[in-house]
Amino acid sequence: MTATTVDTNAADHDDHDHGPTKGIGRWLYSTNHKDIGTMYLIFSLTMFFIGGAMAMVIRSELAIPGLQFVHPEFFNQMTTMHALIMVFGAVMPAFVGLANWMIPLMIGAPDMALPRMNNWSFWILPIAFGILLSTLFMPGGAPAGGWTMYPPLILQTGDAFPFLIFAVHLMGLSSIMGAINVIVTIINMRAPDMTLLKMPMFVWTWLITAYLLIAVMPVLAGAVTMLLTDQFFGTSFFLAAGGGDPVMFQHIFWFFGHPEVYIMILPAFGVVSEIIPTFARKKLFGHDSMVYAASCIAFLSFIVWAHHMFTVGMPLTGQLFFMFATMLIAVPTGVKIFNWVATMWRGSMTFETPMLFSLAFVFLFTIGGFSGVMLAIQPADVQYHDTYFVVAHFHYVLVPGSVFAIMAGAYYWLPKWTGHMYNEKLGKLHFWASTIFVNLTFFPMHFLGLAGMPRRIPDYSTQFTDFNTIASIGAIGFGLSQLIFIAVLLTARKGAKATDRVWEGSHGLEWTVPSPAPWHTFTTPPKARIANESFE
Amino acid sequence: MDELERKKNIRRTTLIFVAIALAFYVGFIMMGVVRS
Numbered sequence: 001m002t003a004t005t006v007d008t009n010a011a012d013h014d015d016h017d018h019g020p021t022k023g024i025g026r027w028l029y030s031t032n033h034k035d036i037g038t039m040y041l042i043f044s045l046t047m048f049f050i051g052g053a054m055a056m057v058i059r060s061e062l063a064i065p066g067l068q069f070v071h072p073e074f075f076n077q078m079t080t081m082h083a084l085i086m087v088f089g090a091v092m093p094a095f096v097g098l099a100n101w102m103i104p105l106m107i108g109a110p111d112m113a114l115p116r117m118n119n120w121s122f123w124i125l126p127i128a129f130g131i132l133l134s135t136l137f138m139p140g141g142a143p144a145g146g147w148t149m150y151p152p153l154i155l156q157t158g159d160a161f162p163f164l165i166f167a168v169h170l171m172g173l174s175s176i177m178g179a180i181n182v183i184v185t186i187i188n189m190r191a192p193d194m195t196l197l198k199m200p201m202f203v204w205t206w207l208i209t210a211y212l213l214i215a216v217m218p219v220l221a222g223a224v225t226m227l228l229t230d231q232f233f234g235t236s237f238f239l240a241a242g243g244g245d246p247v248m249f250q251h252i253f254w255f256f257g258h259p260e261v262y263i264m265i266l267p268a269f270g271v272v273s274e275i276i277p278t279f280a281r282k283k284l285f286g287h288d289s290m291v292y293a294a295s296c297i298a299f300l301s302f303i304v305w306a307h308h309m310f311t312v313g314m315p316l317t318g319q320l321f322f323m324f325a326t327m328l329i330a331v332p333t334g335v336k337i338f339n340w341v342a343t344m345w346r347g348s349m350t351f352e353t354p355m356l357f358s359l360a361f362v363f364l365f366t367i368g369g370f371s372g373v374m375l376a377i378q379p380a381d382v383q384y385h386d387t388y389f390v391v392a393h394f395h396y397v398l399v400p401g402s403v404f405a406i407m408a409g410a411y412y413w414l415p416k417w418t419g420h421m422y423n424e425k426l427g428k429l430h431f432w433a434s435t436i437f438v439n440l441t442f443f444p445m446h447f448l449g450l451a452g453m454p455r456r457i458p459d460y461s462t463q464f465t466d467f468n469t470i471a472s473i474g475a476i477g478f479g480l481s482q483l484i485f486i487a488v489l490l491t492a493r494k495g496a497k498a499t500d501r502v503w504e505g506s507h508g509l510e511w512t513v514p515s516p517a518p519w520h521t522f523t524t525p526p527k528a529r530i531a532n533e534s535f536e
Numbered sequence: 537m538d539e540l541e542r543k544k545n546i547r548r549t550t551l552i553f554v555a556i557a558l559a560f561y562v563g564f565i566m567m568g569v570v571r572s
Contacts, residue, residue, distance in 0.1 A: 113546045180553045188545050214553055218561035225561075226568050237568045244572045252564060 389449025
């Protein structure tokens with residue numbers, strides 16, 4: 001393994017390095033990609049705990065049959081808000097935070113291409129979620145019609161309705177601005193000799209994700225705009241009484257909603273594709289095929305939306321098309337899984353915390369993928385639809401999938417951010433506790449779903465008691481396990497000083513700058529042999 | 537690529553993607569208008 005050749009002066013080139021301003025102004029007016037990345041990550045962690053607290057309410061209520069703690073109406077508010085917060089407030093901003101921090105470092109750019117828009121993209125988010133969370137205290141409570149916001153049910157929301165719509169618009173605006181920034185940065189700001197196919201996988205997956213975001217977030221915005229006009233301006237887009245079609249909302253929503261799933265998982269693929277080669281001490285197997293696979297997944301994500309609607313009713317040809325198109329996604333996804341395994345094959349593997357989270361990702365995301373193929377089978381889906389099997393499926397994709405990848409990325413790059421090694425013992429404890437409890441929480445839900453337990457209910461038949469109790473114990477354990485991560489963060493600057501390269505097998509431009517990464521990096525473009533070349 | 541050229545490219549790419557986003561937003565609402 002040879003070291004990456006770079007212009008070493010690039011990292012601390014400081015002809016205009018004035019450093020950050022002091023006080024709150026540094027964060028309010030920041031246009032620095034590292035500061036904005038940090039704010040995104042802190043915001044996302046905060047939302048993760050708020051959304052997690054709502055999950056605790058849900059699982060506490062479901063621990064035993066009967067109504068224990070909350071009214072059914074509040075239970076519905078919790079399920080709706082938990083989903084909205086986790087999707088738009090925790091997972092997506094976490095990946096945007098990682099993108100902000102790492103993409104300029106990985107492509108040798110001094111900052112994002114549109115730094116002031118970057119500031120706006122972030123600061124819109126706390127406003128959006130402040131508005132959304134404020135609905136909990138409004139007459140009629142928070143939205144309770146599910147994160148899918150299907151009419152006519154969602155139109156029964158009380159005072160919270162316009163606030164929900166406004167908050168969703170703001171979240172969409174933030175995401176679109178962030179996505180435009182990522183695309184413009186990657187297209188225009190790469191180091192001179194970094195061709196597209198030499199870009200690291202994290203950058204590639206984010207580029208594809210950004211295209212998805214620009215295509216589908218406006219669609220969601222359009223859908224909720226129509227909901228708003230149906231409610232307040234006398235239109236009948238989705239109101240059957242006025243000649244509208246409620247099913248049209250479902251089509252439009254899922255045209256956004258399915259690519260949204262890939263928006264939350266493609267950057268996770270990118271993170272894992274960075275980590276596994278590092279700790280296997282081999283170059284990524286089939287880099288280019290990974291790029292093509294991610295592109296295929298992104299394309300297919302646009303033509304499978306109606307598999308969420310098999311029970312709504314559609315022509316047989318429609319059912320067949322969406323079933324087979326959905327199954328087709330397993331092919332490029334399989335390419336990725338096999339490439340990760342092939343990367344590890346005969347590698348000199350070590351099992352530091354980022355690698356452990358990445359390995360768990362490969363195993364557990366695959367479980368979520370398999371149950372996805374089961375759900376794609378239209379005749380079987382009629383049985384599974386709206387049961388806990390679906391809840392088990394998407395939580396396997398999103399928790400040990402997306403969330404574990406975010407954790408892996410955080411541990412992987414933390415020394416680069418702080419300049420110190422985190423506490424490895426605490427990290428491993430966090431990993432093992434999370435992995436055990438995540439399975440304890442979500443695996444029994446497969447059985448509950450197959451046995452016929454519907455989702456989104458606060459009470460259930462006594463036959464479902466045992467698995468629900470196990471899932472609730474697991475959920476509380478998983479929630480508490482995340483406090484270990486807080487301990488890791490609080491002690492993150494007490495560890496040994498991190499080297500520039502941090503990990504023995506690390507590769508790419510981000511490891512050529514000092515740890516912690518200086519406030520300004522690559523003010524002159526690096527002359528680099530890039531990424532995988534360092535392994536040849 | 538000189539700095540001026542880069543800035544021009546950045547502006548052009550930004551405008552293209554803003555236009556695409558707006559087209560999707562307006563397009564889907566127009567689809568709703570036509571359908572309802």
